[in-house]
Amino acid sequence: MRILQSKSIANQVDEILLERIRGGVYLPGSRIPSESELSDELGVSRATVRTALAKLAANGFILRKQGDGTYVNEHIHETSAHFGNLWDLAELIAGNGYQPSIRFLSMERRPATEKEALVLALEEGEELICLRRLFYADQQAVILADNVIPFSLLCEPIEKIDGKLHIRDIFEQYFHQKISFVLTDIRSTVLEADAHEFLSGESGRAILQLQTIFYEKNNLPLALGVNIFDDSFLHLSLAQAWN
Amino acid sequence: MRILQSKSIANQVDEILLERIRGGVYLPGSRIPSESELSDELGVSRATVRTALAKLAANGFILRKQGDGTYVNEHIHETSAHFGNLWDLAELIAGNGYQPSIRFLSMERRPATEKEALVLALEEGEELICLRRLFYADQQAVILADNVIPFSLLCEPIEKIDGKLHIRDIFEQYFHQKISFVLTDIRSTVLEADAHEFLSGESGRAILQLQTIFYEKNNLPLALGVNIFDDSFLHLSLAQAWN
DNA sequence: AAGTGGTCTAGACCACGGC
DNA sequence: CCGTGGTCTAGACCACTTG
Numbered sequence: 243m244r245i246l247q248s249k250s251i252a253n254q255v256d257e258i259l260l261e262r263i264r265g266g267v268y269l270p271g272s273r274i275p276s277e278s279e280l281s282d283e284l285g286v287s288r289a290t291v292r293t294a295l296a297k298l299a300a301n302g303f304i305l306r307k308q309g310d311g312t313y314v315n316e317h318i319h320e321t322s323a324h325f326g327n328l329w330d331l332a333e334l335i336a337g338n339g340y341q342p343s344i345r346f347l348s349m350e351r352r353p354a355t356e357k358e359a360l361v362l363a364l365e366e367g368e369e370l371i372c373l374r375r376l377f378y379a380d381q382q383a384v385i386l387a388d389n390v391i392p393f394s395l396l397c398e399p400i401e402k403i404d405g406k407l408h409i410r411d412i413f414e415q416y417f418h419q420k421i422s423f424v425l426t427d428i429r430s431t432v433l434e435a436d437a438h439e440f441l442s443g444e445s446g447r448a449i450l451q452l453q454t455i456f457y458e459k460n461n462l463p464l465a466l467g468v469n470i471f472d473d474s475f476l477h478l479s480l481a482q483a484w485n
Numbered sequence: 486m487r488i489l490q491s492k493s494i495a496n497q498v499d500e501i502l503l504e505r506i507r508g509g510v511y512l513p514g515s516r517i518p519s520e521s522e523l524s525d526e527l528g529v530s531r532a533t534v535r536t537a538l539a540k541l542a543a544n545g546f547i548l549r550k551q552g553d554g555t556y557v558n559e560h561i562h563e564t565s566a567h568f569g570n571l572w573d574l575a576e577l578i579a580g581n582g583y584q585p586s587i588r589f590l591s592m593e594r595r596p597a598t599e600k601e602a603l604v605l606a607l608e609e610g611e612e613l614i615c616l617r618r619l620f621y622a623d624q625q626a627v628i629l630a631d632n633v634i635p636f637s638l639l640c641e642p643i644e645k646i647d648g649k650l651h652i653r654d655i656f657e658q659y660f661h662q663k664i665s666f667v668l669t670d671i672r673s674t675v676l677e678a679d680a681h682e683f684l685s686g687e688s689g690r691a692i693l694q695l696q697t698i699f700y701e702k703n704n705l706p707l708a709l710g711v712n713i714f715d716d717s718f719l720h721l722s723l724a725q726a727w728n
Numbered sequence: 729a730a731g732t733g734g735t736c737t738a739g740a741c742c743a744c745g746g747c
Numbered sequence: 748c749c750g751t752g753g754t755c756t757a758g759a760c761c762a763c764t765t766g
Contacts, residue, residue: 250735271704276751287737292752300568305665307702308752309744316704317668325543325568328725410727421727422548425560428721430673430691448673448691456727459550461514461559478671482571484653484664484699493754519732530756535733551733552763 251286255294258284263303263314270318273311274304301325302481321481328426329454331377331385331469332408338476340379346405347374347440351393358390361455362463369393373412375405376440377471384476386437391465395419413456413464422459426452428478431470443472450478494529498537501527506546506557513561516554517547544568545724564724571669572697574620574628574712575651581719583622589648590617590683594636601633604698605706612636616655618648619683620714627719629680634708638662656699656707665702669695671721674713686715693721 249257259274261267268274277295281288295312298304301324305313322337335342350372359366370390377385389409398416413419429451438445454467492500502517504510511517520538524531538555541547544567548556565580578585596610613633620628632652641659656662672694681688697710 252735278751289738290736293735295752302666302668305702305704306752307745309750310746311751313704315666317700320668325725328723423545423558423724423726425545425563426723426725428671428693428723429716430693432691448675450671450673457560459548461548461556473672480571480669480671481666482568482669483666495754521732532757533755536754538733549733550764552731553765554732 252290252293252297255280255284255286255291256297259294259298260303263298263318268314270314270316273313276311299483302483305483315481317481321479322477323480325480325482329409329424329452329467329469331387334478335377335379335384335476338379340382340384343378344406345376345378345383347376349373349400349403349405351400354390354392358466361466362390362392364392371396371400373403373405379476382475383440383442385469385471386440388468389465391417395464409456409467417464419458419464421456421464422461423457425455425457427454428452433470433472437470441470441472443474447472447474449473495533495536495540498523498527498529498534499540502537502541503546506541506561511557513557513559516556519554542726545726548726558724560724564722565720566723568723568725572652572667572695572710572712574630577719577721578620578622578627581622583625583627586621587649588619588621588626590619592616592643592646592648594643597633597635601709604709605633605635607635614639614643616646616648622719625718626683626685628712628714629683631711632708634660638707652699652710660707662701662707664699664707665704666700668698668700670697671695676713676715680713684713684715686717690715690717692716 275283277288277291281291284291295304295306299306302315302321303318305315307313323334327333332342351369352372353367354362354364354370356366358370359368371393373389375387376383377387395417397418403412403416410421413421431449431451433441433443433445433447433449435445449470450473452469456464456467458464518526520531520534524534527534538547538549542549545558545564546561548558550556566577570576575585593615594612595615597605597607597613599609601613602609602611614636616632618630619626620630638660640661646655646659653664656664674692674694676684676686676688676690676692678688692713693716695712699707699710701707
């Protein structure tokens, strides 16, 4: 369960506008009301409206033209990922037009490899929890997601862990840790036997790999994530405002 | 030549702070002056300072902690790309710690394929300009960059085109077009014979491909770009604030 | 308790585009 | 010319962390 924190006004405005875009109130290519009109209508200052509009523009939902107006981007349906959300696999699947779901595969304890110990600032051989999950797009298995976390950080009995939660909630609930920032490496690799067991496609084909390191607020590494998927099925596409 | 437009105060503040971070005035892991101190020192309002800090935080250069302070990210040297700059190949190379340079390979005119015509909203067979360039990291050829642009958009004699310019400047100077936003697809593929001629590595190995569509302000497609590189040499890594 | 970043306001002026 | 978005200011209050 996730506690509902009262969101900032700017975030609420952002959600209202996004809902209008997605709901067809503001049609693709059309001009939306001006900043002053929105601030009047919603009863907030123009600065607050601008905060929300800036977020929408950064993610390519709208295009802003000085001296003219703000327009709904006609190409929003061709993007599947958004900045600040590159690691959100469910959203990536939804952005591709499928219904996302998660299957919990396995959880095991094992000592850290040399490389893992290096990245996580541990002693080699220290115990890790390895979480393996499979993401589905509709009924199709599309993303194999592995996460490794030092066992020493665990605050709750290992049996309690719900493998279907968002990775953020897993950290918060069972490790009492908040993630402050993440570092993601986007790589190209080939589908190997190990993963081929879960993902479709012939072995040896090119696939995308997202390697993520999670850090807490004091810049200490919390965990590693490796997500692989076939990008001929699931597209990783980003919209960016140019300036 | 690029006209120097006087930059906004917020951008200037951003540059000053980034210079201090890169120059070691603000050391990795250390706390930088508070917003009030910076606004006093630089003689700008706190809101302007915050605009600059928000940009730095979005790109992972700094970490902000409410009730505590703002800290220089210790892991900035592990990132090579930044949001809003995913298409800037020279910066990607520099972010990996190499000196970038460009070699102009070829420019030819040919009719559009069916797929190109579809994406660029042209008739099949309409004439295109194909620009092929090679990016170097120090002395090593690392990125093969192809761009195709409708010939009908060209405003200057084709012989004048300087193939070593930034793609943005090519559009501005020879096509009199400003790019408003871009849509980038990140894909995994294998090194084929065609490209293998220019890039090192054995044929058949997995490489990254960035496919970009450039749009002008009225949402009309301007051009296509395909950039491929070996991600075992050049890493595509992004830092993101979580929240 | 003091200081930090987070949020919001009201108002001002500018640069640009369309009419 | 007018309305748009772009920038900046000065000030206020809140939420949070640390000592």
